[in-house]
Amino acid sequence: MHVPPIPHLTAADPELARLVEGEAQRQHDKLRMIASENYVSEAVLEASGTVLTNKYSEGYAAKRYYEGQQFVDQIETLAIERAKSLFGVDHANVQPYSGSPANLAVYLAFLNPGDTVLGMSLPMGGHLTHGWSVSATGKWFNSVSYGVSRETGLIDFDEVRDLARRERPKVIFAGGTAIPRTIDFAAFAEIAHEVGAVLAADIAHIAGLIAGGAHPTPVGHADVITTTTHKTLRGPRGAMILSTEEHAKAIDRAVFPGLQGGPHNHTTAGIAVALREAAQPDFRDYAAQVVANAKALAAALVERGFDLISGGTDNHLILADLTSKGIGGKPAAKALDRAGIELNYNTVPYDTRKPFDPSGIRLGTPALTTRGLTEAQMPQVAVWMDEAVTAAVKEDDGTLDRIAGEVHDLLASYPMPGYKA
Template sequence: MPTDLSPVDGALADALESERARQRETLSLVASENYASEAVLAAQGSVLTNKYAEGDPGDRYYAGCEHADAVERLARERARDLFGAEHANVQPHSGTQANLAAYQALLDSGDRILSLELRHGGHLSHGQPYTAVDEHFDVVHYGVDPETGRLDYDAVEARAAETDPDLIVSGYSAYPRVVDWERMQAVADEAGAYHVADIAHLTGLVAAGAHPSPVGVADLVTGSTHKTIRAGRGGMVLCAGELADAVDTAVMPGCQGGPLMHNVAGKAAGFAEALTPDFDVYAGQIVENASSLADRLRARGFDLVSGGTDVHFALVDLRDTHPDLTGQAAEAALESVGLVANKQTVPGDHRSATVASGLRIGTPAVTTRGFDAAATERLADTVADVLDAPEDESVATDARETVADLCRSFPIYGDSRVASA
């Protein structure tokens, strides 16, 4: 099949080629981004794009789904094997869709959800204002300890007793420490609430044993499939067999119609890779690199939320050390030299989420490139140099040279085209 778009759509081909070049020539430090393998890209660009497969394997609304069934069964089986789950639904289009399905499976409209506040590391789909979750449920929040930047589980328990939730959400987008799933389950049990653990960011770390697993602890586990696990873009829900029907019905027709079968194929491909010993080594290296990054940034005088990290990113708090530098400005300064990170609110932040006082710097994508601790320390020094002098063009020039050298030393995709893999 032809894979070159140039003869039929030059404008689109140019945009995709430019994106391929951008990925090749910059370093992604966004904690939620990664580089999918050639196999995952091929699966996601496959002829399954053409197939409607509304329903579940063996029970589809449309005819002609026998091969789609085989693909989805592979994805389900591999997810169950990876996470030790009794049931896996791999159809959600995203981690947010997975969360919506989890709430719909367990709650009635108007029930109360207790989740971490966005500025403290929570996620929009945990019920922040103006979201569908906030519209349909009564959402209240807990926070981290403002002094330590860590969860105070006793305080969470007290907040649960105060608010009497029907469901508690654990798992976060910007919390750099190990989550005690058992303690959160105990809080939920004491409150008489369901417990949903969102491992969207931690999926690959959990699969490889580089972070404790909430599977078999929480009532439902949701996650993204394209972040630390590097599979096809989308989401999934893991649960015990007794909740399987409720989850499947909540996904379809509760939250969405036909699954994106090409993405399900990408999930199957990525899950197969995650079942190999090499992936366990990779996940461990993500955490080691994040620790090296955090240690080096601290040595350079930067404050980190919670003082460090146990996971795949460091969360920099600029307020005391760089009070005039916002997260937004820091993000722009780094991007100008080829380092792509993201601004992030920090606990107690008085700036808006679009400006922010922090910066989240992740290691999954650079670890996929092959970074080790030494390369990560060099990266950290470059980040520190730019943030210490964001308007110094000589510093920016040196940083661009370092980024270019790191990109050459740790390439992605060889000479292949990301857009047509």
């Protein structure tokens, strides 16, 4: 059953209520290992579903275009102050609707159409909004991409430096969606300063790890920092932009009125709750456990013959090339889902297959760590993954169904926030 209960939705729209309840049970029964997903607390769920959704609030605290902002101003200010305190920054904007709009605000703040931006190539582990060709950021700006070493799977800083010196970008993005190793923000900052570029750190995947002390912070290195508020931070689906005081006005103007109208106040409230939770001592334990689980799982997968990009992980994320297993990422991901293990197919560096049928899978440990799993369960997870991939090659649905039952039995002992069995 969904928690908090949804009796009014059930009465008003039973069809939709059944779908919501079905999704809640699915999230409970699956070993959720999509690296960008997590479970929010019931407090975040409650804050995200209040009467705050009724209120329009264009502008910023004390400078709104609508009356009746006495409480909304306080809520947004609370979220801002908590973000500044948690990450140790001068300024925070908590209004971006999600990570892509937050990154677009960086472009609007510092670039004109046609200016050059340097970001990580999407197939190498970057994000669409770091200048990839199919994104507006790749269509409106002159995008140049860096990648990783073919030998090590690590970011090639010689390439980054050479490209920056030759192309003279106005903005350099550090971060991405499939980077399993620690990001050296100091190295990026050195290059950005040399060429006079703004360094934008996209920490969407690792914000919770940074808040919990499990990954080095870009603060003091990056001029501006963007992040989603879900993923490892365990907040609602929103975003923040953190910056030095020098860039505060440009960022705020870019978000509103540059890109957005009124913020989603109910989301802002959920962000405020998540930031308070992330400031508690037990969140540091959580962040450390996320990394410990990922390292334990990576080691167990390597033992079973999986080819991991860069050989392992330093954070929450694992990227595996399944070529040696005789299967592509897409059929493997579908088979694993049937086996009760939810992850996504993903391109790997220098992939020879197409993006919608790539060689790899991407997985992570944030959600299973929230459920309470530890290093002790990771070898069994690796066994299940190996058996499921082998079963997929053999088209052995019986084995997949057997694994799904075993996964279900394991997870019955680990409560899920937002669901009561």
